[in-house]
Amino acid sequence: MILWVSPRTSSLAARLAFAMCGMPGEVREISLRAGDARSPEFIALNPKGQVPVLELEGGMALTETPAILMALGEMFPDSNLLGTSRAERWQVMEWLAWVAWTVPGAFLPGFDPGRFGPAPAEEGIRSAALARADLALVYAGSRIEGRGWAVGGTPTAADCSLALLTVLGGFLGIAPPEALMAHRRRFFALPALRDALTAEGFAT
């Protein structure tokens, strides 16, 4: 099994989930910045030209973070990535779906406003995105306040996705609410994540 990522991008959530499963395969890094995702070899793997991709034995190349996290959680149930009950699994999916919508809807235009409108509109697009991203972080902070983990009593895939939001917020210069930062510190302190975080350039 191979997990394809590009460091310090939204593939971080899948990389953390892979680490929570005990690194069941190889992690292969490409550089989005260098254009690797547009190479013929990568396009053959994922015609969308995006990371993450989970390449499975038998040739399936699974894309889309929620699908990858769900597949990992099902293949490695001891990881508790999908929680410990049916209700927790639904709640984990609720978080994954929300983050999957929130990243492109609220954060991405902040990084790359030119993709969402012509040059004269870029600054407005960017500042509107920052406001939406800030609101999303405040919402997530209010949900995590007073809790150890996003769902249930152990870390799950939802925590991978929440940590990603704080990281993207930081890249945009937004300070996430303290409850969310405390959650990220707690999560990043898990020994299973140490190597993945080091590879992504985060101090643990």
Ligand SMILES: N[C@@H](CCC(=O)N[C@@H](CS)C(=O)NCC(=O)O)C(=O)O
């Ligand atoms: N819907 C996909 C989005 C993945 C995505 O946007 N990946 C970004 C990483 S920041 C990417 O590869 N962007 C390259 C591009 O779209 O050109 C998911 O949830 O996994």
